[in-house]
Amino acid sequence: MRWTIQFKMVVLFSVIVFIGFSVLLILSNKVAQENMYREVHEDMVQSKRNLDIALNQYFLIHNKRMSRDSLEARSRELAEQIGSAVGGEIIVYRPDASPYGSVGSEVNVAKRSDHPDVEAAIHSRIAYTTVVDKGHVTASLSFPLQMDQQLIGIIQMKKDYTELFKRNLRFQNTIKFFAAVIFVFVFIASIFISRKITQPIRVLTKRSAEVAQGSLNAGIQITTKDEIGELASSFTIMIDRVREQIDVIERERDEVKQVQARSKVFFDNVTHELKTPLTTILGYAQILRDNGFTDQDFFDKGMNYIIKESQRLNTMVADILEVSVSSAVIQAYRFERIDISDIIREACEDMSIKAGKYNIGIHYELEEHQYLQGDRDKLKEVFLNILDNSVKYSDVNSIIEVQSFRLGESIAIVIRDQGEGIGAEALQHVFEPFYQDKGINRAEKGSAGLGLSIVKNIVERHGGTVEMKSIMREGTQVNISLPGEMNA
Numbered sequence: 001m002r003w004t005i006q007f008k009m010v011v012l013f014s015v016i017v018f019i020g021f022s023v024l025l026i027l028s029n030k031v032a033q034e035n036m037y038r039e040v041h042e043d044m045v046q047s048k049r050n051l052d053i054a055l056n057q058y059f060l061i062h063n064k065r066m067s068r069d070s071l072e073a074r075s076r077e078l079a080e081q082i083g084s085a086v087g088g089e090i091i092v093y094r095p096d097a098s099p100y101g102s103v104g105s106e107v108n109v110a111k112r113s114d115h116p117d118v119e120a121a122i123h124s125r126i127a128y129t130t131v132v133d134k135g136h137v138t139a140s141l142s143f144p145l146q147m148d149q150q151l152i153g154i155i156q157m158k159k160d161y162t163e164l165f166k167r168n169l170r171f172q173n174t175i176k177f178f179a180a181v182i183f184v185f186v187f188i189a190s191i192f193i194s195r196k197i198t199q200p201i202r203v204l205t206k207r208s209a210e211v212a213q214g215s216l217n218a219g220i221q222i223t224t225k226d227e228i229g230e231l232a233s234s235f236t237i238m239i240d241r242v243r244e245q246i247d248v249i250e251r252e253r254d255e256v257k258q259v260q261a262r263s264k265v266f267f268d269n270v271t272h273e274l275k276t277p278l279t280t281i282l283g284y285a286q287i288l289r290d291n292g293f294t295d296q297d298f299f300d301k302g303m304n305y306i307i308k309e310s311q312r313l314n315t316m317v318a319d320i321l322e323v324s325v326s327s328a329v330i331q332a333y334r335f336e337r338i339d340i341s342d343i344i345r346e347a348c349e350d351m352s353i354k355a356g357k358y359n360i361g362i363h364y365e366l367e368e369h370q371y372l373q374g375d376r377d378k379l380k381e382v383f384l385n386i387l388d389n390s391v392k393y394s395d396v397n398s399i400i401e402v403q404s405f406r407l408g409e410s411i412a413i414v415i416r417d418q419g420e421g422i423g424a425e426a427l428q429h430v431f432e433p434f435y436q437d438k439g440i441n442r443a444e445k446g447s448a449g450l451g452l453s454i455v456k457n458i459v460e461r462h463g464g465t466v467e468m469k470s471i472m473r474e475g476t477q478v479n480i481s482l483p484g485e486m487n488a
Helices: 005-061 068-086 108-114 116-122 162-212 227-246 248-268 271-291 296-326 340-356 376-393 451-461
Strands: 089-093 127-133 136-147 150-160 336-339 361-366 371-374 399-407 410-416 465-471 475-483
Touching: 005 068, 005 127, 005 136, 005 150, 005 162, 068 089, 068 150, 116 127, 116 136, 116 150, 136 162, 162 227, 227 248, 271 296, 271 340, 296 376, 336 340, 336 376, 340 361, 340 371, 340 376, 340 399, 340 410, 371 376, 371 475, 376 399, 376 410, 376 451, 376 475, 451 465
Parallel strands: 361 399
Antiparallel strands: 089 150, 127 136, 136 150, 336 371, 399 410, 410 475, 465 475
């Protein structure tokens, strides 16, 4: 016989609920009985006090002294009056446990064996007994009457607690009824819940059998937000992966075509990478040609920039050649401790020559000694690219402002221009490779849309962030944040 998960769940729930309700019923029955006996005990204690008061009042009112003779003469009257006072049946016994007014002692043994409380009173103790018989509950309280330390009689009070017993029984029956109703409800609910839970499992089992037979087209319609739903989702993903593997040859063919197309576009636009250093070299070369050697300091400075930019251009060309061989993104980063302020200053001075053609000034305010771990050439390329874009799209006779300052544990660089601005839609794509905003009137042609993508990649490789804000016809602001060294 195969035990299904649903059957196991129903049996398990039923057993757990049955055991729980059984323990609850046993405990409730025990507590109810304890409460009943506690109420009887408290009532017996109070009844004893009331008996003492009623007994003293009786002899005081009748101006009698309690003795064997008075008890013998007035036992019936005494029992009636104090019985009505305390609300119970009163029996007055002699010291030998025979009732006053009876003749002989034939019933003494039976009385003493049937009433342990009377036996205890014979030995000068106060006691009561509770008897449960066929749904009737009675309690009898017995205590000795003594005069000059001599036992002269025994008073026994009997009270009926059947109503208390029935009330307790009704309470237990009510609990049993509700327990049975709840058990039936839980049993029925467990059937429906287990069927609901196991339904997706049955679907998965059937679907697995179809997959084993080679069918990969039918879907699984399971939307539960639980582990079963996650299993169904994983199963669907697995089927999709299998289906993808079947189509892998066609997909790889398409991917090869796409890679070839991207490679062609990339190598058609590498001039964007080479233009910035060439611009600096050309600018200084033209000035040196026009001024000759009249200004030795400027000549030395120009030659140093030409040599430095030529070396950077050589490194860039080597990296591009490496990309052309490996078809991979350039990863040759050389990290060292650098002062970012020096790099920004150099980039501003380099681009000031190009900016001067359009009467655009580059003003910079740099906080000194801002050290970080980075690639000097790569970071300079970042600032040159951004400044180059600012020059291209700034208004003639405008100002480009550059600031750097420490912000917490980071170094913040802000480059702000006064130009055309960039639309909200274009701002969402400016850092994507080869993206060009068709709505911008370019002052210079030949940009392939790689500059800001390169900027973003370099900044992120340094653990920083870059964002751009712009307002149409007012200008654009680029915010760069780089992790700086901790201050000592």
